[in-house]
Amino acid sequence: MELADKIVLLTGGSAGIGREIARQLKEKGAKVTLTGRNPERLSAMHQEGFEVIEADLSNAAGVDALLKEWGNKGVDVLLNNAGQLVDHDFREGNPVADAADDCIYANLNAPIRLITGLMPSLRKRPQAAIVNVTSGLAIAPAARTPIYCATKSGLRFYTLGLREQLKDSNIRVIEALPPVVDTQMNDGNPTKKMPPEECARQIVVAIERNQDEVNIGMTKALRVAEAISPALARGITLRF
Template sequence: MDLASKTVLLTGGSAGIGSEIARLLRSKGAQVVLTGRNPERLAAMQDEGFETIAADLSNAAGVDALIAEWGQRELDILINNAGQLVDHDFRQGTPDADAADDCIYANLSAPIRLITAFVERLRQRPEAVIVNVTSGLAIAPAARQPVYCATKAGLRFYSLTLREQLKDTNIHVLEALPPVVDTQMNDGNPMKKMPADECARQIVEAIEKNRDEANIGMTKALRIAEAISPALARSVTLKF
């Protein structure tokens, strides 16, 4: 896909991978509208010249407000990048059920709701792309983050089936599977982290090349291990 003049809705675009994706897309001529929850980060992106929409995607009301704010604008690319990470570890005590609910909605329900709202809009364009950002942990889970892993695995399978449903249309479905990336969400994670700008570069490249999947960084090795032995892949990630 040629990104010049494309209109993009990018969730979770005010920091981390999202802000780097926004900058790259703009450098290639796309018109990027990004969402986020943090007023200071949104203001910083506005200072860079981006159009922003404040949106809390951890609940239906927040998603519906975003859809209403978008109105009848054209849309070429929908990037479901926003996500939440929640520790849910019974070895450390009773987890916060409300935090789990927010994570489930933000990571799985919100992308589904946005896709459902915008798919007909995307059909109206000569070519369109839906990008769902999942995780290497959608392939093999980490022990202390079962809710996060479950939501990403759910979005992975949703992406696979959505691609099959839309294969004869103008809409391409790309799943991006990052490794652990150097963002605020991963502060305190002892694992080696990929720079956010390199992760974003690989996602944007996958959009341009019309790929079905972008297995990024260590996720490539995890995919190989999973193909050889799912148990082997799980034995590695379950330690974390």
């Protein structure tokens, strides 16, 4: 896909991987509108020249408000990047159920709801793309964050099914599977982390090349391990 002049709606675009994706898409000439929850970060991105929408995607009302604000505007690329990480570890005490609910909605329900709401607009474009950012942990889970892993695995399977549904349409369905990236979400994680700029670069290249799937960094090794033995892959990630 040629990105110049493409209209992009990018969720979770005010920090981390999303911020770097927004900047790199802008360099390619795309017209990026990004969402986020932090007013200060959104203001900073607005000063960089981006259109911004404050949106809480952890509940249906927040997603519907975003869709209402977007209205009937056209969209060439829907990039579902926003996500939440929640610890859910009974070894450390009793987890907070509401926190799990927010994570499940933001990571799984919100992308599905946005895709459903924007599908009519995407179908009208000569060429369009839906990009779902999942995780290497959609392949094999980490013990400390089973809610996050379950949501990303759910989004992965949704993406695979959606791609099959739309294979003969104008819409390319792309999945990006990052490793552990050096973002605020992973503060305190001792694992070696990929710079967000490089992760974003590989996602943008995948959009340009119309790839169905991009396994980034250590996710490539995890996919090799999974091909050899799913139990081997789980043995690697469950320790974290």
